[in-house]
Amino acid sequence: MRLIFIGPPGIGKGTYATAVSERYGIPHISTGDIFREEVKRGSELGRKVKKYLEAGELVPDEIVIEVVRERLKKEDCRKGFILDGYPRTLRQAEELDKMTSIDLVLNFHAPDEVIIERLGGRRICVKCGAIYHVKFMPPKKPGICDKCGGKIIQRKDDTPEVIKHRLEVYRRVFTPIINYYKEKGILLDVYAGEPANIVIPRILKLLEEHGFKPEK
Numbered sequence: 001m002r003l004i005f006i007g008p009p010g011i012g013k014g015t016y017a018t019a020v021s022e023r024y025g026i027p028h029i030s031t032g033d034i035f036r037e038e039v040k041r042g043s044e045l046g047r048k049v050k051k052y053l054e055a056g057e058l059v060p061d062e063i064v065i066e067v068v069r070e071r072l073k074k075e076d077c078r079k080g081f082i083l084d085g086y087p088r089t090l091r092q093a094e095e096l097d098k099m100t101s102i103d104l105v106l107n108f109h110a111p112d113e114v115i116i117e118r119l120g121g122r123r124i125c126v127k128c129g130a131i132y133h134v135k136f137m138p139p140k141k142p143g144i145c146d147k148c149g150g151k152i153i154q155r156k157d158d159t160p161e162v163i164k165h166r167l168e169v170y171r172r173v174f175t176p177i178i179n180y181y182k183e184k185g186i187l188l189d190v191y192a193g194e195p196a197n198i199v200i201p202r203i204l205k206l207l208e209e210h211g212f213k214p215e216k
């Protein structure tokens with residue numbers, strides 16, 4: 001089962017990918033995670049991508065395509081995979097078609113207001129990095145981390161203005177990709193405006209309806 005997950009920031013893609021990955025025994029391949037890991041390791045690739053990540057720029061196609069090509073050759077991808085964060089350009093999508101054939105593309109969506117509420121309510125502990133939400137997962141004492149007593153703040157990335165901008169960028173980048181897969185007839189729109197305990201069963205049901213039998 002070879003899948004691509006597409007969705008705006010804050011839609012919960014990572015959570016859904018983890019659930020599908022466990023159920024079907026296929027790896028969740030996030031190019032963002034791979035790059036961050038390589039930067040941490042200080043590998044040759046890590047050194048190459050570091051400057052783009054730090055400048056908030058996209059890693060060039062040649063590098064991303066090569067990373068995905070190598071990753072898909074690994075043994076654990078034989079039964080399938082979930083690609084997350086790739087492709088981001090039409091060229092990446094076309095190159096992917098030369099490497100393998102994709103079964104389904106899940107396009108997660110929710111109204112902007114839902115995403116702004118989710119991300120806008122997010123708070124993070126400056127000391128240990130624990131994540132809270134003012135509405136859905138508040139700390140016991142306001143402004144103070146339950147785990148370590150550290151101060152809880154809102155990241156600059158999570159203010160409503162910045163979130164709106166991130167959503168605009170997302171649409172600009174991904175509309176051509178979404179259309180590309182829509183034309184191929186393999187795109188499925190998945191509504192993800194509810195909590196994960198509702199969205200995850202919806203995804204699993206959808207996959208079964210498309211003939212994919214889970215491992216366990």
Ligand SMILES: [Zn+2]
Binds near residue numbers: 125129146147149
């Ligand atoms: Zn903390």
